[in-house]
Amino acid sequence: MNKIFALAGVVIKELYRRKDFYVLFVLSALLTCVASMVNFFHDDKIVRIVKDVCLLLIWISTLVIAIATTARQIPAEREARTIFPLLAKPVSRTEVILGKFLGCWLATGVAVLVFYVFFAFINGSREHAWPVAIYFQAAWMQWSMLAIVIGMVLLGSIYFAAPSSTVTIIFVVVAGILGLGSHLNTIALSQSEPMQSVISVVYFCIPHLEWYDLRDFVVYSQSLAPWVAVLQATLYAAVWTGIFLFLAWLGFRRKSLTT
């Protein structure tokens, strides 16, 4: 376990020594700050839409950080050939995969935390309300969803040739799931066979990332989601992450690193 934590530590050090995170954070912080400070015609509805947009911005920023950071991990190790002295130590390829996953997940966890603390601070200072439990649920669910995404990206980075291809493909897949995932079953009902069965199969075979979006709870209903549902969603994320990491390990364990 120490080896996995050591590998994760290097991933986190790399992230905070690069500029990606700071640029995204400053941009998101600026936009969140400006949008939250503006009181559009004293209309609560508009203010909520603005808050919704701020949370969407946090979602996009953390997704960008997660996907971009994870996609380059293993290809960069191979390209810079740092994988060679590493694997000459008593480290298995399984530990490399797990260490990379843990590092990326913890790093994006820090990003999620920083964004939510900032969002809560801006909102709290304006509305004098601190719904900490709601924020915690939203941040936790988002972090769980990012575990699935990071697992998916690690898998992609083993099979796709370049990090840019992995980033593009995963962005399209994630955007597709977030946009269409919840509607696939209703779309299936309106189709004739065999399309109905095909779409239904797709609906049950994809990881439903859209379930982790609690923006409506934070912005509109301002209530807690049932804790049991949060627990179930966490387990669902753990299962999907496990599947992706297992597939990544299958690809990586016998991959020739010298060609």
Add this chain to the structure above:
Amino acid sequence: MTAIIQTQALRVEYRSRELRQPVKLALRGLDLEVCAGEIFGFLGPNGAGKTTTMNVLLGYVQPTSGMASLFGIDVRQPIARQRIGYLPELTYYYKFLTAEELLRFYAKIFGIPREEADRRIAALMKLVELEHAAKRPIKSYSKGMQQRVGLAQALINNPDLLILDEPTSGLDPLGRMKVREIIQRLKNEGKTVFFSSHELGEVETVCDRVAIVHEGELKKVGTVAEVSAGHDNLEKAFLQVVGFKSSSQP
């Protein structure tokens, strides 16, 4: 004597990704044994199979058939590499880390306790004369300094076997001298050193035994005196083994 490195009928084939390209045989049943406490030079022309052998020993490449072991443990098991140090030909390290952080990271990988790691890092930084730059990112180092970091990381676990791939290539005379000193020191401590090199004069000076591989096969193995018997020096013996004929000769 105990065999530290052992390969038996080691065969490695590289399959081309392109259609109708023949399979490339990198190793054709290599049998090799390196014993405890010896300095072993692994020689051969480019493409002979030296790097492939090292890649198999380090677990980068899976053998097509045959067996390879370190300290009697199959090289496919990561624990086989617990007691080895490896210095690659070129420096491949995380350039955003400082030398101290890099050594600490590798110390964690080897499971060295923190206090012991601190002590070793300080000693190694002194050995490779990088104390003044220990807290600077590796990306700001010169090539020579990066190679010295490489040497330090290869020694962090106080290895019983050191695998060196062209350890002196690209080093200035001072750097070469330092590497030779370290190899000699390790020999005096009873460690085993396995290294590949094209510097035959150097091999002649430091090695107890040498092996010459050519076209994936072991052509000759023995002490330097045995291998160079009947020739002026090791270089002449090497050229004869690999079938080199000078164009200036009739």
